[in-house]
Amino acid sequence: MDAPDICIIRDLRRSEKPIISFIASLITGILSGWGIGGGTLLIVFMTAIQGLSHSDARGVNLIYFLPTSSAALYSHIKNRLIDKKAFIIAGICGILSALITSAFSSHINSKVLKVMFGIFLIYIGVREFLRKDNN
Numbered sequence: 001m002d003a004p005d006i007c008i009i010r011d012l013r014r015s016e017k018p019i020i021s022f023i024a025s026l027i028t029g030i031l032s033g034w035g036i037g038g039g040t041l042l043i044v045f046m047t048a049i050q051g052l053s054h055s056d057a058r059g060v061n062l063i064y065f066l067p068t069s070s071a072a073l074y075s076h077i078k079n080r081l082i083d084k085k086a087f088i089i090a091g092i093c094g095i096l097s098a099l100i101t102s103a104f105s106s107h108i109n110s111k112v113l114k115v116m117f118g119i120f121l122i123y124i125g126v127r128e129f130l131r132k133d134n135n
Contacts (some may be wrong), residue, residue: 021050025064032068039065040121047114054110054117 024045032038039061046057076082105113 029068032072054114
């Protein structure tokens with residue numbers, strides 16, 4: 001049995017789609033600037049609301065990530081909030097893991113990736129909900 005079609009934006013008038021997409025992009029951009037994970041929310045918006053395939057949403061998210069992360073990085077460097085050693089280690093690990101996981105994900109069915117992504121989101125949500133803030 002196929003999953004129900006929950007694409008909300010498909011039923012809107014043509015003139016309303018760009019407005020909703022702009023508002024969603026604005027909100028996720030602001031959240032990304034705060035380090036909240038706006039890209040993850042953008043993937044959810046594009047797949048659940050706009051009806052894009054998961055692979056198309058991931059591609060758009062990568063394009064979206066470059067300017068938002070660059071702006072956040074510039075701001076953090078300007079405010080001297082970056083530990084250079086941690087930055088180098090995280091950068092190397094990030095590049096390596098991106099290469100490995102992109103090769104891995106290209107061989108997996110899109111439905112399996114959606115389930116894995118959903119489980120990941122639930123795990124992060126529960127972890128954040130149960131986390132005790134030590135500040």
